Each structure stands twice: as C-alpha cells, then as structure tokens.
Amino acid sequence: MLKLHDVTKEFRVGAFGGRRVAAVKGVTFEVVPGEVVSLIGESGSGKSTIGRMILGLNPVTSGSITFDGLPVKPGKEYYRRVQGIFQDPFSSFNPVFKADRVFAMIKETYHASVPAPQWAERVEAALRDVRLNPGQVLGKYPHQLSGGQLQRLLIARALLLDIKLLVADEITSMLDASTRIDVLNLLAELKARGLSVLYITHDLSLGNYLAERTVVLRKGGVVEMGPTGSVFGDPLHPYTRELLSAVPRLHEPWDDAVPVETCLYHRKGGSGGLYEATPGHFVACARLETC
Amino acid sequence: MSLQVSELKVYYRTLKGDVRALDGMTFGLRDGEILGLVGESGCGKSTLGKSLIRMDGRMRHVGGTVVLDGRELPIGDDRAMNEVRFREVSLIPQYAMSALNPTRKLRRMITELLRSRGATPDLEELERRMSQVGLPREVLDRYPIELSGGMKQRMVMVISTLLDPSLLIADEVTSALDVSTQKAVARALLGFRESGYVKSMIFVTHDLALTHHIADTIMVMYAGKLAEKAPADVIVKAPRHPYTKLLLDSLPEVGVRYADRRLEGIAGSPPSLLNPPTGCRFRDRCPIAGEQCAEEPPVAELAPDHHVACWKA
Ligand SMILES: Nc1ncnc2c1ncn2[C@@H]1O[C@H](COP(=O)(O)OP(=O)(O)OP(=O)(O)O)[C@@H](O)[C@H]1O
Ligand SMILES: Nc1ncnc2c1ncn2[C@@H]1O[C@H](COP(=O)(O)OP(=O)(O)O)[C@@H](O)[C@H]1O
Ligand code: SF4
Ligand SMILES: [Mg+2]
Ligand SMILES: [Mg+2]
Numbered sequence: 001m002l003k004l005h006d007v008t009k010e011f012r013v014g015a016f017g018g019r020r021v022a023a024v025k026g027v028t029f030e031v032v033p034g035e036v037v038s039l040i041g042e043s044g045s046g047k048s049t050i051g052r053m054i055l056g057l058n059p060v061t062s063g064s065i066t067f068d069g070l071p072v073k074p075g076k077e078y079y080r081r082v083q084g085i086f087q088d089p090f091s092s093f094n095p096v097f098k099a100d101r102v103f104a105m106i107k108e109t110y111h112a113s114v115p116a117p118q119w120a121e122r123v124e125a126a127l128r129d130v131r132l133n134p135g136q137v138l139g140k141y142p143h144q145l146s147g148g149q150l151q152r153l154l155i156a157r158a159l160l161l162d163i164k165l166l167v168a169d170e171i172t173s174m175l176d177a178s179t180r181i182d183v184l185n186l187l188a189e190l191k192a193r194g195l196s197v198l199y200i201t202h203d204l205s206l207g208n209y210l211a212e213r214t215v216v217l218r219k220g221g222v223v224e225m226g227p228t229g230s231v232f233g234d235p236l237h238p239y240t241r242e243l244l245s246a247v248p249r250l251h252e253p254w255d256d257a258v259p260v261e262t263c264l265y266h267r268k269g270g271s272g273g274l275y276e277a278t279p280g281h282f283v284a285c286a287r288l289e290t291c
Numbered sequence: 292m293s294l295q296v297s298e299l300k301v302y303y304r305t306l307k308g309d310v311r312a313l314d315g316m317t318f319g320l321r322d323g324e325i326l327g328l329v330g331e332s333g334c335g336k337s338t339l340g341k342s343l344i345r346m347d348g349r350m351r352h353v354g355g356t357v358v359l360d361g362r363e364l365p366i367g368d369d370r371a372m373n374e375v376r377f378r379e380v381s382l383i384p385q386y387a388m389s390a391l392n393p394t395r396k397l398r399r400m401i402t403e404l405l406r407s408r409g410a411t412p413d414l415e416e417l418e419r420r421m422s423q424v425g426l427p428r429e430v431l432d433r434y435p436i437e438l439s440g441g442m443k444q445r446m447v448m449v450i451s452t453l454l455d456p457s458l459l460i461a462d463e464v465t466s467a468l469d470v471s472t473q474k475a476v477a478r479a480l481l482g483f484r485e486s487g488y489v490k491s492m493i494f495v496t497h498d499l500a501l502t503h504h505i506a507d508t509i510m511v512m513y514a515g516k517l518a519e520k521a522p523a524d525v526i527v528k529a530p531r532h533p534y535t536k537l538l539l540d541s542l543p544e545v546g547v548r549y550a551d552r553r554l555e556g557i558a559g560s561p562p563s564l565l566n567p568p569t570g571c572r573f574r575d576r577c578p579i580a581g582e583q584c585a586e587e588p589p590v591a592e593l594a595p596d597h598h599v600a601c602w603k604a
Contacts, residue, residue, distance in 0.1 A: 042469040044439025148332025176497035182556035202469030246470040248500040
C-alpha cells in the first residue's frame with residue numbers, strides 16, 4: 001500500500017542555504033493494509049521528516065514514495081485516505097478556532113452530505129473513543145485544553161475521516177500511562193478493521209506493544225528492521241541494544257554499560273546495504289563509517 | 292523547607308463558570324529535593340507549574356499561599372512576580388522546544404533575553420554549562436530550527452537555569468525525546484542540582500518509570516487535588532491510593548505485546564473540573580469505593596512522609 005523506495009531528503013541550512021544536511025538517507029520500507037509499523041529512532045534521526053514526506057508536506061530529494069501505486073499527491077483526495085497527527089499538538093491547531101469549529105471544517109470538506117444531528121453523534125462517538133468528555137472539550141479554544149486533551153482531539157479528528165493510513169508522530173508522548181494504553185488499544189482495534197498505522201515513536205515499549213514490524217532509524221538511515229519480536233527479542237545492531245538499555249524500567253536501575261561491540265555483519269553484508277540475518281530481519285553494518 | 296504550598300486554589304475563569312484546576316493543594320519541598328509530579332492528563336500539573344511562576348489572564352488565585360525560602364510569593368500579582376521569575380523560580384514549559392524565537396540565532400536571542408531581565412550575559416558561563424549537557428558552542432550560531440528536539444530541550448534547560456533559581460519547574464521536558472536523549476536530559480537535570488544551579492526541582496511527567504529514576508519524592512495528583520505523596524520507592528513498591536495502584540498497572544514494559552496480553556487503562560475519565568463532584572473525586576472510577584467516599588477524604592500522613600487522601604488506604 002505505502003512504499004518508500006530509496007528515499008533521501010536534504011535540507012539547505014546556513015547562510016543562503018549554502019550547507020546541505022541529509023536528514024533521511026536511502027530509506028526503503030513498506031506498510032501493508034492493516035499493519036502497524038513502528039518507526040523508532042533518537043531525536044533528529046529523521047522520523048518526522050519521513051512522516052512529513054509521506055503526507056506530502058515536504059518533497060523528497062530523491063527516491064520515491066507511492067501510495068497504492070501512485071506517487072504522493074497532496075490534496076483533498078489524498079488526505080481522505082491518509083492523515084497525519086504530529087508531535088506538537090499546539091502548533092497543529094489554529095489557535096483562533098474552537099474545537100467545534102475544527103470538527104465542522106472536517107464535515108464541510110469531507111462529509112458535506114451527512115445530516116447535522118448524525119454528524120454530531122459521530123463527533124461525540126469519536127471523542128469518547130479517545131476518552132474525551134465531549135462537554136469538557138467542545139466549545140474550548142486550544143489554549144484552554146491540556147496537552148493530552150489536545151492530542152486526543154487530533155486523534156478523534158483523524159478518526160472521523162475513514163482513512164486508510166494514519167501517520168502518527170509521537171502522538172502518545174504527552175499522554176499519561178492510562179490514556180496512552182487506551183489510545184494504543186484503540187489503534188489496535190482500528191487496525192483490526194483494516195487501518196494501517198505508521199507509528200513514529202521514541203518509546204520502545206509502546207512500539208513493541210502495538211507494531212508487527214519495527215524500523216530502527218539512526219542519523220537518517222535504517223540500521224535494523226524486521227518483525228517486532230525479533231528486533232526487540234534478538235537485537236542485532238549495537239544501536240538497537242543501546243536504545244533498549246536506555247529504557248527506564250520500574251524495578252531495575254538504569255543500566256549504563258553500553259559495550260562498543262564489534263560489527264558482526266560487515267563482511268557478510270557487503271557494501272552498505274542491509275544484511276538479511278533471518279527471514280525479514282535486516283541489519284546494517286555497525287561500522288559502516290570505519291570499515 | 293525550600294517551598295511550602297498551602298491550600299492553594301487556582302481557578303480558570305470561563306463563560307460557563309470556574310474551572311477548578313487546583314483545588315486546595317498542600318505540599319512541601321525540601322532544599323535539594325526533586326519532586327516528581329504525575330497524574331492523568333488535565334489533572335492540573337501544568338496549572339500548578341504556571342501558578343508558581345506566571346498566571347495567564349484567565350487564571351485566578353482564589354486562595355492559599357506559596358512560601359519560597361521563607362518568603363511568601365505574590366503569585367496573584369503579575370508585576371510583583373517579575374523580580375522572582377527566572378531568579379528565584381524558573382519554569383521550563385511543556386513544548387518549550389517550540390517556544391524558542393525562530394527568527395534569531397541563539398546567541399542573540401539569549402543575550403536579548405537576559406538583558407530584558409536586567410542581567411548581564413556571561414557567555415563564558417553559558418558555554419561552560421552548554422558543554423556540561425553536551426552542546427557544542429557552535430550551537431549558539433544556529434537558528435532554533437536547525438537543532439534537533441533533544442538539543443533544543445537541553446538549550447532551553449541551560450537558558451532557564453542561567454540565573455541559578457532556587458526552584459526549577461520542568462514540565463514534561465523529556466516526553467518528546469527518545470530514550471537515550473531522555474536519559475541524557477534527566478541526568479543533566481541531576482547534574483544541575485549537583486552543581487548548585489538549582490536548589491530544588493519539580494519534575495512534571497507522566498512517565499512513572501522515569502520519575503522513579505530521578506525523583507526523591509513522587510506526588511500523584513487527581514482532578515486538582517493531591518492523591519498521594521511519598522518517597523519515590525514507596526510510591527512504586529507500596530502505593531496506598533487506589534488511583535496510584537491503577538496507574539502503575541497500566542504501564543507497558545518492554546516485552547508486553549497487545550497480541551499476547553492486553554493492558555487496560557483506568558476505566559472512565561476524570562471528572563469535569565467545572566462542577567466537580569462532591570466527596571472523593573475518584574469515586575466513580577474507584578474499584579473499592581464505599582459509602583464513606585461521598586465525603587471528601589482528608590490528606591492523612593500514614594507513615595512519615597507518606598501522605599494519602601483516601602478513606603480506605
Ligand atoms: N526545516 C528544516 N531545516 C533544516 N534542517 C531540518 C529541518 N527539519 C529538520 N531538519 C534536520 O533534519 C534532521 C531530522 O529532523 P526530524 O525533526 O525529522 O527528526 P526527528 O527524528 O523527528 O527528531 P525529534 O524526535 O527531535 O522530533 C535533524 O538533524 C534536523 O535538525
Ligand atoms: N486557559 C484555560 N481556560 C479554561 N480551562 C483551562 C485552561 N487551561 C487549562 N484548563 C483546564 O484545566 C485543567 C488542567 O489543565 P492542565 O494544568 O493543563 O493539565 P495537565 O498539565 O495536568 O495535563 C484541564 O481540565 C484543562 O482543560
Ligand atoms: S476515598 Fe473512597 S473512592 Fe476515593 S480512592 Fe479512597 S476508596 Fe476510592
Ligand atoms: Mg519528531
Ligand atoms: Mg500539562
């Protein structure tokens with residue numbers, strides 16, 4: 001359904017855009033219908049940039065992104081099927097619109113023929129799905145809502161569109177543990193009904209809870225990807241291991257020792273490509289820069 | 292006691308009436324203590340942070356006092372608070388990362404900011420502190436948009452503590468960061484306390500596991516009130532409030548998968564703070580609620596430093 005092929009993105013920075021920064025480097029992966037893929041990586045690794053390119057908000061520098069075989073084409077038709085929710089909910093909402101207005105706009109643009117009472121019911125149902133009390137949030141301006149309330153409002157808005165693919169960029173990062181689990185369970189139910197989700201997160205335990213497949217990104221490139229169980233259960237790349245060790249756990253101290261491991265695959269893997277260690281489980285050379 | 296908050300009530304004025312976001316909070320913070328503040332979204336954590344530093348136009352100080360280092364803070368008086376802000380109390384707001392002025396390079400932005408506070412910029416000290424959190428000095432010659440989330444967050448941390456405030460409130464500063472950056476930022480905060488840049492700290496988060504690693508004490512809030520407060524270990528290992536227990540149960544650990552074991556959130560949602568119910572505010576979600584719970588439970592000190600507001604704790 002969604003295919004990224006050798007996607008690269010460069011930004012121009014500095015005076016007169018004289019310097020180029022590669023934010024995404026040769027990324028290839030796919031999301032099939034009804035699948036949750038989690039995209040994991042540290043801050044600045046290019047996760048959001050990939051999300052924005054999928055949504056057509058940033059053009060790719062090279063490579064291709066296709067949805068159902070067609071190149072990404074931003075516009076009403078595309079956004080009927082693909083929606084994104086981003087990290088910072090405060091910047092996603094127009095501060096002068098109340099929550100009601102946000103939903104009314106969705107109706108005008110995408111569901112003009114739905115009768116008003118029925119639409120109101122749908123809005124309420126979507127709000128309850130994300131555990132928001134309609135009376136508590138409708139009629140308020142964005143700055144009158146807490147971060148978590150706003151983020152759930154965005155999820156509800158996306159749900160009203162009958163989309164096929166949701167690009168969810170750190171949508172649960174501002175939610176408390178209980179609401180977060182509710183939202184994740186909700187995504188899992190939607191997935192069972194056929195929705196695909198690209199779940200961008202830095203929270204490994206959440207990605208692990210939900211996703212069939214995991215893509216680990218570092219400095220714009222994929223270092224490891226495969227079935228979630230094997231990537232987390234048997235991480236091959238030292239970076240994946242480092243991430244796993246940094247996860248704060250309740251009853252264990254933060255373990256510090258991150259041994260610098262020797263590269264296991266640089267000989268077998270060849271020149272910079274991904275090496276298929278077990279079926280579907282790919283890993284990059286850990287010492288690419290040096291060996 | 293570095294900070295003593297007593298019976299603090301702060302409401303938001305709206306057309307429909309008052310939203311009672313803080314409804315009688317009492318707690319203290321010792322010198323050098325890091326207090327982790329957790330609780331469901333909308334329970335009033337950010338409101339507490341804002342109350343101690345700057346109320347927005349709709350916030351109203353309805354009652355109670357805040358005493359910092361022996362001096363009562365004029366929290367309801369925006370102008371009187373000017374001399375306290377930044378120097379005595381500093382806040383790193385939620386989404387601080389997107390609050391950096393995008394049109395200025397950081398060096399200029401910081402200089403202007405400090406001047407506006409009547410302080411002389413000490414660039415050497417600034418660079419020293421930046422290197423302490425792993426930021427190269429070249430960062431000063433960049434625009435905020437050119438930094439990654441983790442870099443911006445550390446930059447904001449350094450800026451907000453440059454005048455060595457007594458109390459730092461960090462609101463969800465690690466929530467948007469990946470685990471390794473999160474760890475680095477959390478450690479940097481601990482380092483700030485060690486170096487004496489800040490005396491004590493309120494660390495707002497929804498991540499109980501993370502709080503457990505950096506806080507001395509954890510305070511759990513529910514619907515504008517204190518539910519439980521105790522040393523971090525006690526909250527995690529021997530919580531007494533039903534809400535704290537359910538919160539701990541809903542934590543996913545690495546290894547738990549939806550397909551194998553379905554975690555449950557806490558059923559229901561927090562009450563509206565516009566007309567909050569009487570009695571215990573957790574009552575309609577509490578698995579062990581009883582008749583007595585129609586009365587509001589007082590905050591009781593069940594063991595030294597272990598405060599709980601529940602009839603059945
Ligand atoms: N508009 C832009 N101009 C210049 N550089 C940019 C721009 N947007 C992103 N970058 C750079 O691209 C890289 C990837 O950024 P991106 O925001 O996609 O990372 P991320 O993985 O989402 O990180 P975070 O978790 O911090 O949000 C970073 O080095 C960032 O500085
Ligand atoms: N400016 C405002 N006007 C009216 N209500 C507000 C305003 N800001 C926050 N609230 C309400 O106050 C409550 C607490 O908000 P907040 O302190 O932001 O929660 P938290 O940070 O714990 O998520 C929420 O119910 C929220 O909707
Ligand atoms: S006071 Fe009653 S309702 Fe409230 S938490 Fe305790 S048992 Fe539950
Ligand atoms: Mg991002
Ligand atoms: Mg908040």
